[in-house]
Structure formats: structure tokens, C-alpha cells
Amino acid sequence: MSTMHDVALRAGVSPKTVSRVVNGEPGVSERTREKVTAAIAELDFRPNPVARNLRTGRTGLVGLALPHLAQPYFSSLAEAIMREAERHDLTVLTELTGGDAEAELALVREHGPYLGGLLMYPVGLSDAQARTVARTVPTVFMSERAYDAPVDRVAMANREGVRAMVAHMASLGYTRIAALGADHSGLPERASAHLRLEGYRDGLRDAGLPWLPELVCEVGTPDWDRRHGAAGVRRLIEAGVRFDAVVGFADALALGALYAVREAGLRVPAEVAVAGFDDLDDARYASPSLTSVAPGTAQIAREALVLLNDRMNGTAPQDTGRLIVADFELTVRESTLGGMGGWGGA
């Protein structure tokens, strides 16, 4: 590893001049610049980022704090973020929090001061803790929960997405649409459930359909997996509730619903339509393939990095957090529209 000093010797100039060339500073004659550039190339000199960081306090490192990685949404998000960060010449340090406030804070204490910025999907953080985080390092949240803190946030169109889904179902003639994944706890960390339920309500209102409490199905856990989705639908069926459609607040719930509906001998979508939220790969590959709301993960990653860049440059408003809601897309598949069946057409 050659240093600026080596390059300076070789080019017959001072280290400071090399520094100027490397950082594209003005005040270097064309001839000198060329000499230096040549020396840099010959020695394959690459500035030592550690030394630079120690001197300037600036880092090209951004933290990415997620509760998990082995869950489809988070791994897609992480991949999108990393690709986007590359375009911004930023290096990503990924950390797993397990959704635990203590871990979320510990990570910020530990790495915060040495990060240029932080992208976080907070789960356990309180408002006060969120403020602490944002004070430590330029931060952008990518979560559905709103914080009473001056932190930028990029969120999914939870409400609008479900609203559009209900509209879609209503337009196909379904009238008894069940909501799967409702939560009435009011807990802030269940924000996605609350927002999606509001979207459901909006959708019904738009379509002139009545709000029927028996169609609102809680799954009794924040773990939105297929098992709980299936169990929820089984309860509806056993309770004798009549329904001709199910909006799952997550694809995993909807896939469970799909299973339970067909288990009960009902045809999808002829007798019961099913749809989800997330547009996982599994939705496309399910059979019948699952209609779903695609939350715009790529856009979320893109916007998050733009917001973060602003924060890191100081171009962002200081005492207020900005909110960007990503565009969603309604991906209509067989579980609501019928069709030829089979995703395997070679």
C-alpha cells in the first residue's frame, strides 16, 4: 500500500499537492496535476479511508439496522438499499436488532458516532429513544410507525394500498370482504395493522359496502405467518360467518387464507377471492397465484437514500422530519381474477 507520501516523492511535489489532486481541489497547475496523476497510477495509490476518516470525522459508511434478514420483505429491502447505496458511493454496515429497543439503541451507541448516516427499520424504539437516535447520527426510518421526533421516514402506502385492493374486489362484485390481520391494540408498533385496517374501512366506504364487525378478523399475534392466516380463516368458517373475499394484511396471511379456504372445499376465486399485501415471490408462485399489493421496495430504498444524503449534507430541515409514502402497485393475479391457472407455463 503506497501512501500520499510515496506519491509525492515520485511526482516530486509535496504531499499536500497530492492531496489537492486526489480531492479535486483547485489551485494546481495542469502540469503538476498530470505528474501527480501519473504517479498515482504508477503506484496504484488509493487513499486510506481510515486515515481520512480519522482526520475529517466523515465516513462513507452508513448503517442499515433491520429487525431480521431472513424474512422476505427485509431481505429485499436490504438488497435494494445496498444496490442504491453503491450508486451513492456509500458502504453499508448491516446490523440486526431483532426488533428489540435495547438492541436498536445499543447499535446506535456502539457504531453511531462512526457512521455517516443510519437507515433503520425501528420496531421497539419509543419516541424519546427515536429522538436520541436522530441526535446521534443522521437518520432515516423506513417503517410504518410514525414517530414524534424530527426524523425522516419513508413508508409504504399501507392505507391506500388496502383501499385500492378493496376497490378492486368490490369492482369484481365481491360484497362480503373479510379483513385478515386486524389489530385493535392501538400499540404504536402495530401501525401497519392499524393503517391497513383504515384502508379497508376506506375501501368499503368508497364502494358503498357496510362495515360488518364479524368480517374483521384479528389473528392475535404480530407474527403474520401462514399458520395464523389459515387459523383466522378457519375461525371465520367455523363461526359460520359468510364471506366471499379475504384481504390479508400480509401475503403470508393471505397464503394461509388460501389454504384454509380451499381446505374448506371452496373454490378460489369463484366462491372466495383472496388477496395479500407485500407481493412476495411466493405470491406469484402460489397456486392459484395471489393478487397482492406491491409496496414499492425499490422506491423506498431510493427515497431513503436521497433523504439520508440530504441529512448527511445538512441540506435537510433541522427541526422537522419529512415523510415520503412510496407508490404501491396492485398486482392482480388468479386469486381474484381467475384465469388460466398455473404459473408454470413453460
Add this chain to the structure above:
Amino acid sequence: MSTMHDVALRAGVSPKTVSRVVNGEPGVSERTREKVTAAIAELDFRPNPVARNLRTGRTGLVGLALPHLAQPYFSSLAEAIMREAERHDLTVLTELTGGDAEAELALVREHGPYLGGLLMYPVGLSDAQARTVARTVPTVFMSERAYDAPVDRVAMANREGVRAMVAHMASLGYTRIAALGADHSGLPERASAHLRLEGYRDGLRDAGLPWLPELVCEVGTPDWDRRHGAAGVRRLIEAGVRFDAVVGFADALALGALYAVREAGLRVPAEVAVAGFDDLDDARYASPSLTSVAPGTAQIAREALVLLNDRMNGTAPQDTGRLIVADFELTVRESTLGGMGGWGGA
């Protein structure tokens, strides 16, 4: 952020003594050590890792280079690695290569010198390039492909896993077992396909079953997804090949097979048994749930970090690479054993 200097002033000692205490070096009197420890606590002093790194050249940073993240195996592996790294007090810098040799090398050039070690799932790398990588930074590979280079490697039990799967099927009375995902290219980057095919061959031999070329099904692409799995099985069926079992060399292939088999009106496992490799969540949640080989991801992560630690400490052999093959587990589910159906009980 207080520095060693601050702590030294407060404790009435020199910075070097603080350094000794922080690093647990000997040659500090008990009394002094206590004073320093107290000062550290009062000031909430945390050593600046950047300065430390500049001085020592050592980093607590290990790179994790994966082709993708939004694929179940890689996201599980990444999560396992991160959890394990935490236990070793290492910070993980994740990088996506897309499986491209150029990207794999670029990453090493770029970050290599500032990493304490590198965990990589190489895809495009040649033997010579692998040697270059290992020369740049202590490296452990986690791939099925073997390299002619002194690099440690942790691999799945590709061969033994499939062998055991065939034995399992044979023991249930299946005799015409198709292999889905075979590859005859001989390309080193298709090592998993080759090894799994060998395992298939072993399994047949163990069971005294004949090798029938018409049962060996290529999918014609390295992309082992459901679509190609389904297409492969359809081709078998259309060609009139009789088979009573399918071993998919990946769960995705097997899930596609499951679909195509049932599409053809055949019952699983009564008429055709199906099994996969990877033991993804999807395998458990499929219907019928899918028998699969669990490759021991947690163990792979654990062993990889042990090997890497050795390399980083210089405790590893210099001119030779070690190979660890992880234990696998045969997870038997409905797709081979029948049973009650439905994963949604409760």
C-alpha cells in the same frame, strides 16, 4: 466523545497507562488500574476504533460477500453469520456481488485491505483469482465449489444429503426416482449440481436400484426456481417417462415439481413422492409440506467464523486450505410420508 487524553487527565496518569488498562495489558498497579477504570466509567469513554485501526492496522471488520440477499438461502446465511459474528465481537460489512467475478474482485480490491477477514460465497472467481483474494485478506469460502487455492471452505453435505434422501425414498418402496436439476456441463460453478447428482447415484447404488438415464432431468439453467422445476417434470410426463418419486436438487425445483405432478392429476405422495434440498420455510408451508435436506446453515456460519478467526490470528495452516462439510438433516414431511395433511393445525 471523550478521548484517552481526557481520561488520563482525570485519572492523573498518562494516556499510555489508560491504553494499557483499556487493552488489559500487564504492568499496571492495581491502584492505578482502579483509578483509570473509574475515570473511564465517569466519562463514558469508548476507544475510537478508527484511530485504533489507523495505528494498528487491525480492524474488527469482516466482509461478507454474497451474490444476492433476496434469496432464502443467502438471507438465512447472512443472518446466521451476523449473529455468530456478534458473538466474536466482529462487525460485518455485507457486500453484494451478483455472482460476478469482476464484482467479487473489485470488492476485495476496494475493501480488502481494510478488512480483518472476508467470508465469501464465490461464484465467478477462477482458481487464480481465488488465490489473489486469499492473498489480500484472510478468507473463508462458503461455497460448494472447490478451489485450487489455499483457502478454507465450509460446504454443505451436497452428496451425502441427496444420498440419504434417495435412501429414504427407496426405504419407502419408491423405485423409479427421478433426479431434477442434473447438470452435465462440468463447469466448476455448477459444483452443487454435480455433487448432488453424485449423491443421487450413490443413493441408487446403496439401494440396489438401477441408474436410468431417462430419470435424470436437467433443467437447462442455473436458476433453480419453481418454474423450471415444473417445466422439467412436465417434460418427463410428456415424454411418457414413468417415475414414482422426484428428488429436486433444490426446494424451489421440488416445489415446482410438486405443482406439475399434481397438475397432472397424480397424488403426492401416494403416486409420486417429492423431496427437495435446502429446507426453506416454503418447504414447511407447502401443501403437502415438502420433505427436504436441511443443509445446516447455522453450523456453516459457526464453522466459517471459527476458521476465519484462526486465519485472522495466524493460527491456521499457511499453504493449505481446510474443508469443513456441515452436517445435514433429513426433514421428512408429507410429500414423502403422507400423513394428516395441512400445516395449519391449531
Add this chain to the structure above:
DNA sequence: TTGTATGCGTTATCAA
């Protein structure tokens, strides 16, 4: 336009 001196926070060397 170019260079010198200094310091970022830590650890290594060597002397006390």
C-alpha cells in the same frame, strides 16, 4: 501555485 507544520486518537518504542 505550492509547501510546511500540526493534529485527528490511538498504540509502539524506549527510557526512566
Add this chain to the structure above:
DNA sequence: TTGATAACGCATACAA
């Protein structure tokens, strides 16, 4: 057992 001094590689302030 302890401390003074220098150095890691770069960038900043200031001088020439």
C-alpha cells in the same frame, strides 16, 4: 510500574 515521544495516513491552517 510508568511516561515521553513518535508514528499510523491524511487534511487543515497558514505561510511562502
